[in-house]
Amino acid sequence: MNTDKILELAFYTLPAIITGGVAYKLFNSYFKDQQNTRRWLVQKENQKLSLPIKLQAYERLTLYLERIHPSKLLIRVAPLNDDKIDYSNLLIQNIEQEFEHNLAQQIYISDESWRMILTAKNTIIQTIRKTSINESIYSSDKLREAILTDLLESESPSTVALSYLKSEVSGIM
Numbered sequence: 001m002n003t004d005k006i007l008e009l010a011f012y013t014l015p016a017i018i019t020g021g022v023a024y025k026l027f028n029s030y031f032k033d034q035q036n037t038r039r040w041l042v043q044k045e046n047q048k049l050s051l052p053i054k055l056q057a058y059e060r061l062t063l064y065l066e067r068i069h070p071s072k073l074l075i076r077v078a079p080l081n082d083d084k085i086d087y088s089n090l091l092i093q094n095i096e097q098e099f100e101h102n103l104a105q106q107i108y109i110s111d112e113s114w115r116m117i118l119t120a121k122n123t124i125i126q127t128i129r130k131t132s133i134n135e136s137i138y139s140s141d142k143l144r145e146a147i148l149t150d151l152l153e154s155e156s157p158s159t160v161a162l163s164y165l166k167s168e169v170s171g172i173m
Contacts, residue, residue, distance in 0.1 A: 050108075051172070053108055054108045054109070054172065055169070055172075056108075057105040057107075057108035057109055058108075058109060058165055058168075058169050060102055060105050061102060061105050061109065061113075061117055061165060062162060062165055062166075064098055064099070064101075064102045064117070065117065065120060065158040065159075065161050065162045065165070066158070066162070067098055068095050068098060068099075068120070068121060068124055068158050069156055069158045069159065070124060070127070070128075070147050070148070070150075070151050070156055070158075071148060071151060071156075073091060073094065073095070073124075074091075074144050074147060074148065076094075077090060077091055077094050079140035079141070079144070081140070082139045082140055082141070083139075083140060084132050084137055084138065084139055084140050084142065084143040085132060086140070087132075087140035087143055087144075088128050088129060088131075088132035088143060091128050092125050092128055092129070095121060095124060095125060096125075099121055109165075109168075110168060112164075112168075113161075113164060113165055113168055116160070116161040116164045116165070117161050117165075119157065119161065120157035120158045120160065120161035121157075123157040124156075124157055124158065127147065127150060128147065131143060131146045131147050131150060134146065
């Protein structure tokens with residue numbers, strides 16, 4: 001008789017346990033889905049808020065790359081005297097100062113874009129330094145000419161970085 005009671009108890013509890021397990025599984029998956037939906041909505045809202053800031057960072061860095069483009073830099077920054085070393089230092093100081101004003105923008109762009117901007121800046125500075133130590137260049141005006149001639153022979157690093165930024169922004173949009 002004791003085994004009959006145990007079997008009867010098993011016949012009543014087994015369906016209840018199965019029903020409870022299925023209900024638990026369904027409610028659990030429903031709540032996970034709701035949580036994922038809420039997380040997605042919050043993420044979508046954050047993207048909506050952060051997109052203008054990211055685009056503004058790309059705009060500022062585009063302006064930076066345009067300002068350090070050698071042809072525009074040489075027009076904007078006139079030599080103070082005829083000394084080529086003074087002029088090269090003035091150009092480099094101008095590039096570094098522009099860079100410092102845009103330093104915080106790196107948190108809004110990709111690491112690859114930031115590396116491209118750093119490479120462009122450093123390559124332009126290296127070109128100015130290399131050209132300024134040339135013995136055949138003896139004045140700031142000759143330095144300007146030599147940098148512009150070098151620019152005509154190869155693509156400017158700022159142009160390469162700018163095209164990369166444009167492609168990245170088109171990917172965001």
